[in-house]
């Protein structure tokens with residue numbers, strides 16, 4: 001345990017506050033991320049038109065990768081590293097004292113582990129392994145992605161104006177799209193067509209929705225926004241509505257793609 005003189009602020013205190021601010025920033029990002037993804041649910045938008053528009057707008061930003069690293073990568077890394085330290089130090093007493101806030105404390109730690117594994121897997125899969133590639137065909141920028149074939153793919157590709165070409169594997173095709181948004185929509189849809197991925201992403205999403213809004217509640221306590229017992233109690237249902245809204249947005253993207 002570090003001790004600090006009255007005029008000194010301990011580094012543990014500063015880290016705790018930085019971790020908290022980064023957590024809040026990630027909540028804002030998660031809301032935007034899930035609003036965008038919910039547009040991919042084919043039954044909500046016109047063949048995912050909203051998703052395609054939002055992705056194309058993002059992809060057209062200058063220095064996108066630098067912006068992504070600074071605005072998402074760095075805050076996430078700081079929150080994750082300090083979060084793992086806190087999670088390893090945590091002492092749960094939920095077995096002996098089954099109070100609501102004790103259960104929430106333990107769930108915040110459990111969801112930390114699910115998120116650590118989930119976020120690493122999600123980034124490796126969607127940012128690196130399955131990310132559409134930009135290629136030049138007849139002097140035009142095109143986005144290419146390899147997809148598993150299913151019955152609905154051909155009519156959807158036709159409506160989107162995406163060309164499907166044979167690949168080396170019989171159950172796969174190469175999609176060539178005139179925009180990154182369309183290729184990403186098809187990549188996302190192909191991922192969630194797999195029951196295994198649909199279930200894994202459902203667990204990941206529910207963990208993220210709970211962690212974000214239970215975390216938002218503790219964030220408000222950390223920064224002294226809700227100090228009285230009454231205000232803390234009143235804020236619980238508000239945060240639970242936040243959990244439900246995030247869960248709905250994410251589930252719409254996953255299961256909308258799975259069923260349609």
Ligand code: HEM
Pocket residue numbers: 019020021022023024026027030079080082083084086087108109112113115116119208211212214215216218219220222
């Ligand atoms: C979608 C990604 C994430 C979001 C939106 C998020 C958000 C938050 C928020 C808002 C808090 C509350 C901060 C406070 O009490 O002041 C929090 C707390 C916490 N987060 Fe995250 N977080 C995410 C990912 C992670 C990951 C990957 C870990 C990995 C270990 C983690 C570990 C923790 C821990 C241990 C706490 C509790 C800190 C405490 O009570 O002292 N978080 N998170």
